[in-house]
Amino acid sequence: MSNPVLNTATCNHGFIEASCTNCNLKGLCLPLAMDIKDIDRLDSIIQRSRPIQGGEHLYRAGEKFTSIYAVRSGSIKTYLIDDDGIEQITGFYLPGEILGFDGIDTNEYGCNVVALDTSTVCEIPFHRLEELSLQIPTLQRHFFQLMSRQIENNHQMLLTLSKKNAEGRVATLLISLSQRYSRRKLSPNAMRLPMSRMDIGNFLGLTIETVSRTFSRLQKEKIIEVDGREVLIIDHDRLNEICHKTR
Amino acid sequence: MSNPVLNTATCNHGFIEASCTNCNLKGLCLPLAMDIKDIDRLDSIIQRSRPIQGGEHLYRAGEKFTSIYAVRSGSIKTYLIDDDGIEQITGFYLPGEILGFDGIDTNEYGCNVVALDTSTVCEIPFHRLEELSLQIPTLQRHFFQLMSRQIENNHQMLLTLSKKNAEGRVATLLISLSQRYSRRKLSPNAMRLPMSRMDIGNFLGLTIETVSRTFSRLQKEKIIEVDGREVLIIDHDRLNEICHKTR
DNA sequence: CGCCCCATTGAGACGGCTCAACTTGCGTGG
DNA sequence: CCACGCAAGTTGAGCCGTCTCAATGGGGCG
Numbered sequence: 001m002s003n004p005v006l007n008t009a010t011c012n013h014g015f016i017e018a019s020c021t022n023c024n025l026k027g028l029c030l031p032l033a034m035d036i037k038d039i040d041r042l043d044s045i046i047q048r049s050r051p052i053q054g055g056e057h058l059y060r061a062g063e064k065f066t067s068i069y070a071v072r073s074g075s076i077k078t079y080l081i082d083d084d085g086i087e088q089i090t091g092f093y094l095p096g097e098i099l100g101f102d103g104i105d106t107n108e109y110g111c112n113v114v115a116l117d118t119s120t121v122c123e124i125p126f127h128r129l130e131e132l133s134l135q136i137p138t139l140q141r142h143f144f145q146l147m148s149r150q151i152e153n154n155h156q157m158l159l160t161l162s163k164k165n166a167e168g169r170v171a172t173l174l175i176s177l178s179q180r181y182s183r184r185k186l187s188p189n190a191m192r193l194p195m196s197r198m199d200i201g202n203f204l205g206l207t208i209e210t211v212s213r214t215f216s217r218l219q220k221e222k223i224i225e226v227d228g229r230e231v232l233i234i235d236h237d238r239l240n241e242i243c244h245k246t247r
Numbered sequence: 248m249s250n251p252v253l254n255t256a257t258c259n260h261g262f263i264e265a266s267c268t269n270c271n272l273k274g275l276c277l278p279l280a281m282d283i284k285d286i287d288r289l290d291s292i293i294q295r296s297r298p299i300q301g302g303e304h305l306y307r308a309g310e311k312f313t314s315i316y317a318v319r320s321g322s323i324k325t326y327l328i329d330d331d332g333i334e335q336i337t338g339f340y341l342p343g344e345i346l347g348f349d350g351i352d353t354n355e356y357g358c359n360v361v362a363l364d365t366s367t368v369c370e371i372p373f374h375r376l377e378e379l380s381l382q383i384p385t386l387q388r389h390f391f392q393l394m395s396r397q398i399e400n401n402h403q404m405l406l407t408l409s410k411k412n413a414e415g416r417v418a419t420l421l422i423s424l425s426q427r428y429s430r431r432k433l434s435p436n437a438m439r440l441p442m443s444r445m446d447i448g449n450f451l452g453l454t455i456e457t458v459s460r461t462f463s464r465l466q467k468e469k470i471i472e473v474d475g476r477e478v479l480i481i482d483h484d485r486l487n488e489i490c491h492k493t494r
Numbered sequence: 495c496g497c498c499c500c501a502t503t504g505a506g507a508c509g510g511c512t513c514a515a516c517t518t519g520c521g522t523g524g
Numbered sequence: 525c526c527a528c529g530c531a532a533g534t535t536g537a538g539c540c541g542t543c544t545c546a547a548t549g550g551g552g553c554g
Contacts, residue, residue, distance in 0.1 A: 080406055084491050088406035102402060104395035110402065130388065134381055141377065147394040148351035154401035155349060155357065159327055159335035161408035162452030166542070197501060205409030207543060212502055228501080228551090244331050247511075247541080413510070444533060457510055459534055475519090475533080494509080494543075 018048045018072065018122070028096030028183060029070050030124070030142065038136050045128040048072070051120045058113040058121065065103030067123045071095050074119025075194035078111040079202075089203040091153075092116075092195060094180050100126075101147050116194040161205050168245035169204040170214045174224070175243055178233060189236065193229040218242075265295045265319065265369070275343030275430060276317050277371070277389065285383050292375040295319070298367050305360040305368065312350030314370045318342050321366025322441035325358040326449075336450040338400075339363075339442060341427050347373075348394050363441040408452050415492035416451040417461045421471070422490055425480060436483065440476040465489075 020031045020043045031039045047067075051074075052058060058069065061081065076093040090111055093099050102110035104126065133140040160172050182188035193200075197208045204211070218224045223239050225232040233239055267278045267290045278286045294314075298321075299305060305316065308328065323340040337358055340346050349357035351373065380387040407419050429435035440447075444455045451458070465471045470486050472479040480486055 080402055082406060082410075082491065086406070086410050086491070086493060088402075088409055090402045090405055101395055102398045105392045105399060110399050130384070130391070134384055134387060137377070137381055140381060140387065143391075144377070144394070145352045147391070147398065148348055151349045151394065151397055151401065152352060152357050154398065154405065155327055155335075155337045158337055158401065158404055158408060159329060159333070161405060162335055162450075163329075163333050203409075208501075209503085209544085210542060213542095216502075244329065244333070246333060454511060455533075456512085456535085460510090463534075 019043050020046065023072075025070075025072070025096040025184070030098060030146070032142060034136070034138055034142070038139065041132060041136070042139065045125060045132065047123040047125070049121070049123060051118050052115040054115050054117050054119075056115050058115065059109050060112045061109055063109050065100070065107050065109050065126065067125050068098060068100035068103075068129070069113075070098050070122040070124065072120040072122055074115060074117040076113060076115050076119055076121075077195065077199060078113050080111060087202060089199060092177075092199075092203070094177075094194075095184060097180075098146055101150055116199075163246050164243075165245050165247045166204075166206055166210050166214045167218070167242050169206065170200070170211060170218070171239050171242040171245070173200065173204060174231065174233065175239060178236075189233045191231055193231060196229075266290050267293065270319075272317075272319070272343040272431075277345060277393070279389060281383070281385055281389070285386065288379060288383070289386065292372060292379065294370040294372070296368070296370060298365050299362040301362050301364050301366075303362050305362065306356050307359045308356055310356050312347070312354050312356050312373065314372050315345060315347035315350075315376070316360075317345045317369040317371065319367040319369055321362060321364040323360060323362050323366055323368075324442065324446060324450075325360050327358060334449060336446055339424075339446075339450070341424075341441075342431060344427075345393055348397055363446075410493050411490075412492050412494045413451075413453055413457050413461045414464070414489050416453065417447070417458060417465070418486050418489040418492070420447065420451060421478065421480065422486060425483075436480045438478055440478060443476075 020026055020029075020039050021036070023029070023031075026032070026039070031042060034042065054074075058076065071093045073095055075095075076099065077089050078091050078093070078099060079087050079089045081087050091099070099111075099113065100109065129139075129143070133143055160169055164172065177191060177193070178188045181191055195203075197211050200206075201208045201211045206214075215224070215226045218239075219226050221238075223233075223235045223242070225234060267273055267276075267286050268283070270276070270278075273279070273286070278289060281289065301321075305323065318340045320342055322342075323346065324336050325338045325340070325346060326334050326336045328334050338346070346358075346360065347356070376386075376390070380390055407416055411419065424438060424440070425435045428438055442450075444458050447453075448455045448458045453461075462471070462473045465486075466473050468485075470480075470482045470489070472481060
């Protein structure tokens with residue numbers, strides 16, 4: 001179970017022993033493109049905690065904003081709750097991805113954050129990150145870039161929700177997940193979805209029935225193979241085309 | 248025509264004479280909550296240019312990212328173009344609002360930006376703003392906050408597109424515009440829409456016909472009065488309720 | 495074994511889209 | 525000054541994709 005690379009490993013989610021320097025996500029995550037000695041400074045402010053169980057909340061909308069988080073293992077969703085109880089999932093986060101930016105403005109978290117699987121996260125106290133960003137220009141730059149990327153992703157999502165039909169939306173999600181898996185050197189064609197049909201439907205503005213029917217249709221057309229949460233992408237090219245299907 | 252407050256005024260869009268210190272948008276815009284001497288430092292890197300005509304582009308997606316922009320007068324829209332030519336308006340920007348954040352990540356602008364009316368903008372070269380942010384902690388903080396706010400706005404927009412019906416979407420846009428007008432001490436109940444029905448439909452994921460019918464219905468129910476682009480909000484409370492109408 | 499939850503599938507309803515006709519306002523040119 | 529064309533908006537009729545409601549299937553767990 002213990003990782004031979006890490007000399008103080010205590011469990012298979014690797015929290016106590018972790019450091020950015022030997023983290024295999026450092027090429028994706030916050031330390032991207034930083035000097036070794038700067039990574040050590042960043043490392044010293046990062047806190048790693050015990051794993052979060054699936055269904056457990058990391059924090060909720062309205063709580064005082066203190067930290068941003070990097071996903072270390074597992075998977076996480078963020079969601080809004082409207083005045084009258086309508087929920088909207090605003091994103092799924094996989095290892096190496098960073099969340100919590102939406103709390104900076106009001107000093108309260110804007111989203112609810114819950115683990116989909118058993119997950120571990122790195123907590124980065126924002127005020128210390130801010131101080132460090134004043135001292136390390138590449139960190140400040142990188143932080144701006146991460147927020148900018150989130151804005152771009154949201155813009156793409158607006159287009160998806162506004163212009164695409166059910167097939168286009170589902171295909172777009174699958175391609176996005178596939179790309180994010182392959183960035184982590186995992187297979188781009190075989191994946192286990194971390195979220196339920198309910199979550200997919202909520203995220204994409206569809207009912208679970210429509211999501212289910214769409215999966216079935218894509219399977220019948222031999223573009224994907226689906227077995228519950230296991231998805232195989234058979235025909236990547238056609239799936240890419242379907243991403244652009246409009247209403 | 249010339250503004251008596253500004254001693255070198257040359258036109259009613261006020262570009263050459265402008266400075267943050269005497270700008271009546273400073274309470275909304277980038278200088279928010281900055282010291283006077285820091286505002287002067289910010290001011291010194293900001294460039295003001297000639298007015299942009301309605302329909303004229305400020306920049307296009309793919310061009311090299313150099314600056315962010317604050318709207319000084321008029322109104323501006325940003326939009327994406329998909330691989331196969333589908334356009335999605337990603338935002339409308341009114342005086343005091345800031346755009347261009349989406350270019351930081353890739354060092355290319357992500358959106359196309361075009362003026363809806365004759366407009367003026369303040370151009371803020373990003374690399375100089377970055378340098379200044381390292382020296383002025385409140386500026387760095389404020390910059391983070393502005394990007395965070397954009398992320399939060401986008402999340403709200405995802406909810407709107409994913410969960411609301413046509414009435415809910417149109418009402419949400421009207422309330423948003425109303426709030427932004429009143430922040431500028433303008434009437435929250437009487438406004439002239441800067442964008443066409445086409446733009447509204449594109450932004451909200453509806454056809455122009457549906458937008459038009461929705462305006463007509465809201466008018467028949469005496470919630471608003473519409474005359475082309477002139478809109479009066481008659482019953483603010485009911486319009487607020489309609490914002491939450493789901494599919 | 496039986497219960498519950500999640501997913502799938504089918505049948506019918508409905509909101510928004512498509513297509514088309516008509517109106518209105520505005521700029522151009524006779 | 526009016527005639528004309530053009531762009532933008534409104535309104536109506538019919539269609540289609542997704543939702544709603546309901547029944548069924550399958551896997552995990554007490």
